[in-house]
Amino acid sequence: MAGGRNSGNGGNNLIEVVRQLAAVAQQLARNSNGNGDAQGELFKKVAQSKPPTYQGEPDPTILENWLREFEKLFGAVGCPENLKVSCATYFLRGEADLWWQQNETTIRALPGFNWAKFQEKVRDKFYPRFLQIQKAEKFSNLKMEKMSVTKYYTKFIELSRFAEEYVATEKAKARKFESGLTTDL
Template sequence: MASYNPKTYDGKPNPVEFEDWVRSMDKLFDAINCPEKWKVGFAVYYLVGQADLWWETVKERRNNEDFGWTQLKDLMRAKFYPSALKRQKEEEFNQLEQGNRSVMDYAAKFMELSRFAPHLVATEELRMNKFERGLNWELRDRLSTHNCHSYQEMYDKASNAERIIREREAEDVVYKRKWEGTRTTIEIFRKGLISGMQNPLYLQSTIQNPLVPNVVISTIQLKSVGLQIIVAILVGVQVT
């Protein structure tokens, strides 16, 4: 069993660490097909710190015929997972929202806290409803058009919707930068037009129109067609 490198539990009042330790021991017992009569002995070997000191005060109970791994877990929960702390974690889950988290991070937190309020996710429908209520409004709005049949399906659709939203936001940023660059170009021509009134100047230039990619502005005379340049960039008319 030691070759599996089991976790230890130190008795600190952290319900997440405690439940993680219990879950890891359960998985290990299943993996090695551990006989029920050996589980308590194996489990207490991996208690350290305050948890180990506590076990010294109650270990006589293992002599009772009906004392097994299930009873040890109940006894430890009563000691290291008091009802006040349980209510606190339950309320934390009840108030859980996505906020600034990604869907993946929100789902991870959802799974972590849901075990402290199992009655709120006792069925697939309850789990889905609770998960959806915590999502951001934009994702909830997108999911409203889908009829999800499972929690996993809802998670997948929410993740995909989030990906599309982020891709669109990234495209908007690129477009904004291009448009700001075009506005700068317009300003340059405007200033050139003003100076060209005193000093006739011809500029040979080709500018890509970001609104109509196939339209360009070329062979521009600042003094005579400066106003047309601005109009051409905005509406996509080619000026030569």
């Protein structure tokens, strides 16, 4: 009889464990479905804002603008780090899309892969070092000459992002801006 009671208790314990496992499984299923819905909703938010596409143009300004737009968009929609690359790569076209299709597996396998690593790899491909140096030199040599102050300022801001070492602080940026102004100002 004692054995019968233990097996009965064991049966109750087993039933309770099965109930708990079922509850956990249901919760996991809800979380999984909720996560999928959340990803879909996030992608809808991104797509509704009509972000630009990037086609692999050799102009680094286009690439930097594309990356900057996604940075702003991710902040606005609260995109979690683990979904940024998937959202952004949907908006690759042409050569950039082909590059991603051919290299995605290798790049995603890199240690610590994230949005920053993706940006690094896309810049390595479409904004090679020699172009980075050219843009930095263009900024370094920028002078107002016959431009209006507004045009000079616009060009200064556009090129300054390619030569951050020259304008690491606001004070350095102001000095560099002033050094390019014409002497009559």
